[in-house]
Amino acid sequence: MLVDRFGREHRDLRISLTDRCSLRCTYCMPAEGVPWLRGPDLMTTAELVRIATVAVAEGITEVRLTGGEPLLRPDVVEIVAALTALSGPSGPPEVSLTTNALRLPALATPLADAGLSRVNVSLDTLRRDRFKELTRRDRLTDTLAGIAAADVAGLHPIKLNAVVMRGVNDDEVVDLVRYAVDHGYEMRFIEQMPLDPGHTWLREAMVTGTEILERLAAAFTLTEVTGRGSAPAERWAIDGGPSTVGVIASVSAPFCGACDRVRLTADGQLRSCLFARTESNLLGLLRDGADDAALAAALHTCLAGKLPGHGIDDPTFLQPDRPMSAIGG
Ligand code: SAM
Ligand code: SF4
Numbered sequence: 379m380l381v382d383r384f385g386r387e388h389r390d391l392r393i394s395l396t397d398r399c400s401l402r403c404t405y406c407m408p409a410e411g412v413p414w415l416r417g418p419d420l421m422t423t424a425e426l427v428r429i430a431t432v433a434v435a436e437g438i439t440e441v442r443l444t445g446g447e448p449l450l451r452p453d454v455v456e457i458v459a460a461l462t463a464l465s466g467p468s469g470p471p472e473v474s475l476t477t478n479a480l481r482l483p484a485l486a487t488p489l490a491d492a493g494l495s496r497v498n499v500s501l502d503t504l505r506r507d508r509f510k511e512l513t514r515r516d517r518l519t520d521t522l523a524g525i526a527a528a529d530v531a532g533l534h535p536i537k538l539n540a541v542v543m544r545g546v547n548d549d550e551v552v553d554l555v556r557y558a559v560d561h562g563y564e565m566r567f568i569e570q571m572p573l574d575p576g577h578t579w580l581r582e583a584m585v586t587g588t589e590i591l592e593r594l595a596a597a598f599t600l601t602e603v604t605g606r607g608s609a610p611a612e613r614w615a616i617d618g619g620p621s622t623v624g625v626i627a628s629v630s631a632p633f634c635g636a637c638d639r640v641r642l643t644a645d646g647q648l649r650s651c652l653f654a655r656t657e658s659n660l661l662g663l664l665r666d667g668a669d670d671a672a673l674a675a676a677l678h679t680c681l682a683g684k685l686p687g688h689g690i691d692d693p694t695f696l697q698p699d700r701p702m703s704a705i706g707g
Contacts, residue, residue, distance in 0.1 A: 396446040482525070536564070570629075611624030
């Protein structure tokens, strides 16, 4: 079991498959992209699966593939098949994916056949002009087609994630919820975090979870869903249910005390937190010939250094060097 010094049991491993992306969401990447990782520095599929095998043996029960855009990885279906074939003390891990959905029309069914359980899709707006401005690509229709393909392929529950930004899409939260409810998806709103490569985030400008709830409460009757566990989203039943909406208030109401997540970047660096200032070079160890016991020991050492919280409110807080797209959101 991967337990840190605060007693938090870690069961959720987020693996970034690539730092590259087909969109350029303004809060995540500049128009020209970021300096990409070099091909030889990325984990091969065999290396990724080997690290995941050790992590699952140590108690990881949930693997989430992310990026960058994970569906840009040409062998994503093989990776899913290999990960769902693993087995740990609690059986095979649940494997899910966070994606911008652009490649889901082609990949949803092969991914479901390979054992993928469900998808989270980024959808910040339903307006074509706004989508184009926000992602710097005119691809709203493709994103919506990708979500529909995931639905047909049975990748349920489908969760839609929107980062809420003042003066950009904060007037759309009710429309997004209506769209999700009409289609049987779960809408989740995320507070913007200081992870942009331009370091432009300002706490005062952030739309807080409380503000989001106020906007929603003006349109719907919200009833808090209890039993959140380690989930980042606080959930609310809409108009008596069964549809729900989630609010991920990572900044204004941190849930670090219940965190069970650990992250592996596409170049094989283990991070105990999105906001960690240090990484453990698991890929380097593996390429130097480390055996499974040494890799497991490195996992435990990394978690032993995990801080109690992200510290965004601390005056000494420093944004991590890697942007979100290179860590794996
Ligand atoms: N490309 C995929 C996608 O967009 O879903 C996966 C990677 S993306 C980095 C994962 C999630 O991080 C998305 O839901 C995105 O909206 C969110 N994200 C990116 N930058 C963020 C930021 N600065 N604050 C909060 N969420 C952010
Ligand atoms: Fe790409 Fe996801 Fe970042 Fe948007 S949020 S630029 S889709 S990695």
